[in-house]
Amino acid sequence: MMTIEEFSRRLRAGEITSTQVTEECLRRIDADNARLNVFTLVMADEARRRAREADKEVASGTDRGPLHGVPISIKDIIDIRGVPTTASSRVREGHVAERDAPVIAHLRQAGAVLVGKTNLHEFAFGTTSEDSAFGAVKNPHDPGRSAGGSSGGSGASVAAGMALASIGTDTGGSVRIPAGVCGTVGLKPTLGEVSIDGVVPLSRTMDHVGPLTASVADASLVYHALLGDARTAPPVPMPMHGLRLAVPRKYFCDLLDDEVRARFDAALDRLRAAGAHVDEIEIRHAADIAPVYLHIVLSDAAAYHAHTLETMPDRYTPAVRLRLEMGRYVMAEDYVRALAGREVLAREVDAALAQHDALVLPTLPIVAPPIGAATVEVGRGREPVRNVMLRLTQLFNVTGHPAVSIPAGPTSSGLPCGVQLVGCRHQTDVLLKVALACEPQITGVSVPRGGTSGG
Amino acid sequence: MTIDAWLQAAIADAERRGLPDLKPVLETLAKATTALRAADFNQSAVDSRQSSVEGRRP
Numbered sequence: 001m002m003t004i005e006e007f008s009r010r011l012r013a014g015e016i017t018s019t020q021v022t023e024e025c026l027r028r029i030d031a032d033n034a035r036l037n038v039f040t041l042v043m044a045d046e047a048r049r050r051a052r053e054a055d056k057e058v059a060s061g062t063d064r065g066p067l068h069g070v071p072i073s074i075k076d077i078i079d080i081r082g083v084p085t086t087a088s089s090r091v092r093e094g095h096v097a098e099r100d101a102p103v104i105a106h107l108r109q110a111g112a113v114l115v116g117k118t119n120l121h122e123f124a125f126g127t128t129s130e131d132s133a134f135g136a137v138k139n140p141h142d143p144g145r146s147a148g149g150s151s152g153g154s155g156a157s158v159a160a161g162m163a164l165a166s167i168g169t170d171t172g173g174s175v176r177i178p179a180g181v182c183g184t185v186g187l188k189p190t191l192g193e194v195s196i197d198g199v200v201p202l203s204r205t206m207d208h209v210g211p212l213t214a215s216v217a218d219a220s221l222v223y224h225a226l227l228g229d230a231r232t233a234p235p236v237p238m239p240m241h242g243l244r245l246a247v248p249r250k251y252f253c254d255l256l257d258d259e260v261r262a263r264f265d266a267a268l269d270r271l272r273a274a275g276a277h278v279d280e281i282e283i284r285h286a287a288d289i290a291p292v293y294l295h296i297v298l299s300d301a302a303a304y305h306a307h308t309l310e311t312m313p314d315r316y317t318p319a320v321r322l323r324l325e326m327g328r329y330v331m332a333e334d335y336v337r338a339l340a341g342r343e344v345l346a347r348e349v350d351a352a353l354a355q356h357d358a359l360v361l362p363t364l365p366i367v368a369p370p371i372g373a374a375t376v377e378v379g380r381g382r383e384p385v386r387n388v389m390l391r392l393t394q395l396f397n398v399t400g401h402p403a404v405s406i407p408a409g410p411t412s413s414g415l416p417c418g419v420q421l422v423g424c425r426h427q428t429d430v431l432l433k434v435a436l437a438c439e440p441q442i443t444g445v446s447v448p449r450g451g452t453s454g455g
Numbered sequence: 456m457t458i459d460a461w462l463q464a465a466i467a468d469a470e471r472r473g474l475p476d477l478k479p480v481l482e483t484l485a486k487a488t489t490a491l492r493a494a495d496f497n498q499s500a501v502d503s504r505q506s507s508v509e510g511r512r513p
Contacts, residue, residue, distance in 0.1 A: 285495075288490065288494045290487065298484075325469075326481065326483075329465045329481060338491060344496045
């Protein structure tokens with residue numbers, strides 16, 4: 001994977017052009033999309049035109065910032081003017097977006113080249129990207145396995161070199177989960193920071209837009225572009241010596257695949273060896289996370305889909321339809337209980353961060369599950385895939401804290417797994433400074449990933 | 456409404472609507488609702504101390 005930082009440097013040095021790199025992305029899409037099912041729409045003509053414009057601007061001395069000429073894919077749940085926003089659902093047949101979502105307008109202003117729209121779990125309501133009107137997204141590391149979800153096509157597009165970055169959405173982990181199982185970085189900013197206008201909602205109170213990239217520095221560049229601040233350079237890493245990290249071991253490390261646990265513990269050892277203090281803390285109401293999350297997301301989703309569940313129920317995939325129908329039976333008093341639990345959980349995470357720079361925990365308890373699996377073996381038994389995949393990410397959608405997943409190296413079977421860092425609310429930039437410092441220790445790679453590769 | 460009463464009514468409604476596949480899903484939701492109602496952050500009208508959720512911060 002070429003990083004955006006490397007692309008940007010080489011573009012300005014005249015070593016590469018946006019057209020060349022965009023053509024390479026389109027070549028990889030052409031070669032692998034039929035096999036991996038990553039894109040719902042390839043915007044080849046527009047991408048070529050934008051890349052040529054970007055190159056002309058560079059030649060004439062116009063510089064739009066770090067994303068100038070960068071090929072980026074967009075989850076097909078975000079509006080791009082003039083093309084369908086399918087949400088990977090037949091329910092959306094015939095829809096064409098009338099205007100760009102604000103995040104798309106910001107990317108265009110930053111000079112990004114949009115290569116296409118990526119496949120997802122229907123209406124972002126799932127963790128595997130299997131239930132889709134376009135069929136399942138395949139993991140580039142093992143096409144028999146899920147690319148995660150719901151932004152599975154986004155994760156796969158970056159991992160397969162079809163784009164230098166992708167824009168996903170995250171309501172329970174849908175940026176961090178595909179990042180974790182595809183081996184990319186995935187950033188969920190603080191709740192409310194990045195506009196969700198022009199995004200098909202799953203839960204308006206927990207939806208986030210965020211980038212999937214090859215490095216933390218790239219995630220910072222794309223995050224700032226999404227905010228409309230395209231010229232910001234990556235922040236300076238926080239000094240490792242004296243960095244205060246906290247592991248919420250109880251609950252969050254109770255149920256882990258042995259190899260994921262080993263990769264996580266190895267990352268902690270490297271962080272300690274580099275000078276970080278690693279304490280253990282407890283989120284007292286951790287056992288209540290899943291019920292709180294479930295009652296909120298089900299209610300929010302059911303309200304949005306109530307009309308189409310009545311008028312075109314057969315257009316939903318069966319599993320997503322059932323989950324949406326479940327939400328129509330949540331009682332108001334239980335929704336209110338979940339809102340109370342949400343406040344308690346947010347304050348417990350705030351308290352855990354009061355004496356620490358970040359929480360550190362695995363992104364997922366497992367590696368990518370086989371496509372079609374309903375349950376997965378983890379710990380001493382079998383657990384539902386959906387519950388396991390959401391287990392470590394959904395808390396921070398409930399509470400709104402920013403969180404970033406960083407690759408923690410492959411398991412013995414060559415499958416990626418991730419480590420998550422979580423920061424204080426409204427301090428996403430501080431979290432990115434911590435993540436920049438921790439990235440080499442978490443990945444176990446001393447040179448910047450992508451820094452020596454081309455194409 | 457108790458969870459048992461709710462679950463019976465919900466399953467009956469799902470069957471009436473021609474959605475028998477909802478039964479196991481609703482049973483899963485009932486377990487989650489049971490856990491939610493058992494959480495110690497819930498308040499009741501007979502609580503000796505009335506306070507906001509914020510006031511009972513951990």
